[in-house]
Amino acid sequence: MASLLTVRDLAVHYATAAGPVRAVDGASFDVPAGSIVGLVGESGCGKSTLGRALMGVMPRSARIAAGSAVFEGQDLVTLPDKARKELLWRRLSFVPQTAMNALDPVQRVGAQLMEVLTERGGLSRAAAASRAEALFTLVGLDPKRLRDWPHQFSGGMRQRASIALALALDPALMIADEPVTALDVIVQRQVLDVMKELQARLGLAMILVTHDVAVVAYACDRVVVMYAGRVVESGPVRAVLEAPLHPYTMGLMNAFPDLERAGGELVPIEGSPPSLLNPPKGCRFAARCPFAVARCAEDPPLVEDAPDHHAACWRSAEAAALRPQAARAETWAGVVA
Ligand SMILES: Nc1ncnc2c1ncn2[C@@H]1O[C@H](COP(=O)(O)OP(=O)(O)OP(=O)(O)O)[C@@H](O)[C@H]1O
Ligand code: SF4
Ligand SMILES: [Mg+2]
Numbered sequence: 528m529a530s531l532l533t534v535r536d537l538a539v540h541y542a543t544a545a546g547p548v549r550a551v552d553g554a555s556f557d558v559p560a561g562s563i564v565g566l567v568g569e570s571g572c573g574k575s576t577l578g579r580a581l582m583g584v585m586p587r588s589a590r591i592a593a594g595s596a597v598f599e600g601q602d603l604v605t606l607p608d609k610a611r612k613e614l615l616w617r618r619l620s621f622v623p624q625t626a627m628n629a630l631d632p633v634q635r636v637g638a639q640l641m642e643v644l645t646e647r648g649g650l651s652r653a654a655a656a657s658r659a660e661a662l663f664t665l666v667g668l669d670p671k672r673l674r675d676w677p678h679q680f681s682g683g684m685r686q687r688a689s690i691a692l693a694l695a696l697d698p699a700l701m702i703a704d705e706p707v708t709a710l711d712v713i714v715q716r717q718v719l720d721v722m723k724e725l726q727a728r729l730g731l732a733m734i735l736v737t738h739d740v741a742v743v744a745y746a747c748d749r750v751v752v753m754y755a756g757r758v759v760e761s762g763p764v765r766a767v768l769e770a771p772l773h774p775y776t777m778g779l780m781n782a783f784p785d786l787e788r789a790g791g792e793l794v795p796i797e798g799s800p801p802s803l804l805n806p807p808k809g810c811r812f813a814a815r816c817p818f819a820v821a822r823c824a825e826d827p828p829l830v831e832d833a834p835d836h837h838a839a840c841w842r843s844a845e846a847a848a849l850r851p852q853a854a855r856a857e858t859w860a861g862v863v864a
Pocket of ligand 3: 574576624
């Protein structure tokens with residue numbers, strides 16, 4: 528399938544008094560048209576920074592230090608502001624990490640939708656009113672509730688309303704940052720089902736940012752695994768989750784209950800990711816990896832180890848032999864000194 532978004536070697540740094548924080552430091556992946564891509568990794572690995580950089584909504588201290596992100600033939604990194612403004616919301620939209628941030632607490636939800644539709648979309652008030660109703664129905668909300676204030680909505684309803692806002696101008700790609708994290712499991716499934724239906728009905732592509740492998744397994748076609756600012760593995764969701772090539776992905780699989788084998792023993796990956804102020808020179812996962820060898824002192828490149836399945840690990844050719852070991856809790860115990 529044609530790539531809608533092609534990200535290559537993207538680096539995003541935050542300027543701080545202690546030096547640059549390399550929050551994203553060489554990320555490469557593709558988003559095929561019409562697919563849901565899960566962007567997964569531990570807290571602080573750079574997921575939100577990457578999503579915000581693609582949207583061009585970054586704090587002043589952040590800058591794109593290198594790389595490209597070609598969306599529908601235009602590089603988002605070098606795109607002039609005016610051209611970017613044309614794209615945002617119309618072709619590329621964003622659901623921020625806290626749904627409340629997407630909604631103005633002092634404006635009725637319907638008025639916010641109307642504003643996007645009339646001011647950004649140029650619709651007449653009558654056309655915008657019927658589009659707002661259709662959008663609410665699309666995300667499973669009762670159009671009567673367009674008159675409500677955000678605080679009158681439950682968390683799941685706010686999440687649906689912020690998805691409706693992001694969909695208002697019929698984008699080709701929606702980046703949703705942790706859209707279901709704050710919700711209980713039943714509501715999580717409802718919101719994920721809405722997203723899957725939107726993909727099927729509208730051909731919408733999505734980047735679904737999450738730290739939860741179960742969410743990826745349930746909703747995504749593809750997965751991009753980030754660790755310490757880097758993409759360490761990517762590919763079709765079944766290939767990556769059923770036959771991971773990178774030890775970090777193997778560890779993530781043990782650390783989260785998968786929806787099908789809920790109740791299995793959870794094994795945490797000991798330790799924490801390295802500082803992104805001075806990331807280690809070799810493999811960034813080495814200090815926590817039970818399979819590290821001398822060669823891991825060098826930085827492993829992201830390579831296509833199997834068709835459409837990329838990993839950045841010197842030992843990925845041995846992955847089939849490492850996986851059974853990685854499934855055992857004792858393999859991970861005592862790795863971190
Ligand atoms: N404004 C900022 N200034 C300096 N460093 C920042 C800033 N925002 C984020 N960072 C750092 O950049 C790194 C990546 O942060 P980011 O928010 O992208 O991670 P994340 O993967 O989205 O985490 P989470 O799962 O907790 O949302 C972290 O080390 C974080 O401390
Ligand atoms: S390169 Fe080495 S340290 Fe890094 S994940 Fe692979 S085996 Fe582990
Ligand atoms: Mg985040």
